Amino acid sequence: MKFSRSDLADFTYFLAIARHRSFRRAGLELEVSASALSHSLKGLEARLGIRLLNRTNRSVTLTAAGEALLHEIQDPFEAITRAADGLSRFRDAPAGRIRLNVVGDAAPLLLGPVLPTFVDRYPEVELDISATNRMMDVIEHGFDAGIRYGGTVPEDMVAQRLSADIRWTVAASPSYLSTFGVPLHPSDLLRHRCLKVRLGDDRIYRWEFERDGEELAIDVPGTITTDDTRTALPLVAGGAGLMYGPEPAIRPLVEAGAASFVLEDWAVTGPGYHIYYSSRRHVPVGLRLLIDLVREMRPLGL
Incomplete structure (x- = not known):
């Protein structure tokens, strides 16, 4: 035939x-x-x-x-x-299209500082980025790669670290702390207004703490639930309650005087961001260049 x-x-x-x-x-x-x-x-x-x-x-x-x-x-x-x-190596500049599925916080914290330089260096590489905390099979949905926290990367994928480990902290606005007091122990959160966190698999996250070998997971109270740190940040600044999130995302609020960290001696550190892709599929040149640039610029350390 x-x-x-x-x-x-x-x-x-x-x-x-x-x-x-x-x-x-x-x-x-x-x-x-x-x-x-x-x-x-x-x-x-x-x-x-x-x-x-x-x-x-x-x-x-x-x-x-x-x-x-x-x-x-x-x-x-x-x-x-x-x-x-x-x-592509015979071209003046690499080209092609890359589709990335990125956990929400990684888009502004990890890719945000890098992409302007990437666009300048490789103007013919097209990036299509979906930022979501929803857990999904990136290969099944047509993505070239995904970026998640290290502990949530599927085991059958090739993974490369893109950042140092992430410290998870609690913060609130000065006005909230003035009105409701400063929690001194994680158990104090049970008497506070907290912004609850919905995970990518729809579970409500129990805030995790650790100090001197003692580990706690608190099912915090609250009337507001969000699945995205970027949504919680203005709520914290406005005095809606305490939030739990990655320190690099909250720090700009703290540096601006709009929030303060609390329970810092109980903060936990978790795996940093990793990029992952199927070992059975070809890794596009543009994706390899993006990985190299993130590791070169190290916006969150490495």
């Missing part, structure tokens, strides 16, 4: 659909409509004379033939991608 250029394009579409198990998410990655992908796959199946995908309203799965095709063509197509990407 002879193959045409359109067959090769359809194989590329098939690989994206197989990765995502979704026409919509594959279309987002390829910047092609889901209906166009569906039409192309139907044409490919007709020419091959065999069904590659099982489609329902809720799911897309591979048939046995689809699994066999994926196994046979995945590595050759990745080799073509690597070869094409490798040609």
